[in-house]
Amino acid sequence: MEQKSALKDKNYDLIHAIQMSLENIYRMETYISDAEARGDSELATWFKKIQENNRKAGEQGKQMLMARMQQEGR
Numbered sequence: 001m002e003q004k005s006a007l008k009d010k011n012y013d014l015i016h017a018i019q020m021s022l023e024n025i026y027r028m029e030t031y032i033s034d035a036e037a038r039g040d041s042e043l044a045t046w047f048k049k050i051q052e053n054n055r056k057a058g059e060q061g062k063q064m065l066m067a068r069m070q071q072e073g074r
Contacts, residue, residue, distance in 0.1 A: 014065055021058035025051055
């Protein structure tokens, strides 16, 4: 069953998605370090790609949120 947002604010899901992307960036640091410590460069490279995707998504989300908040402030 899909969980719905507790808040009905139109930006809540966007903010939450940004938060998850940013948290994943830091989580991947641990996974990258673990993989490198085991000598698994293939896995470390894959985690780095995930980290970069999350970095891009977080940045896009922040830009989208700023634009929306500026529109609302008019």
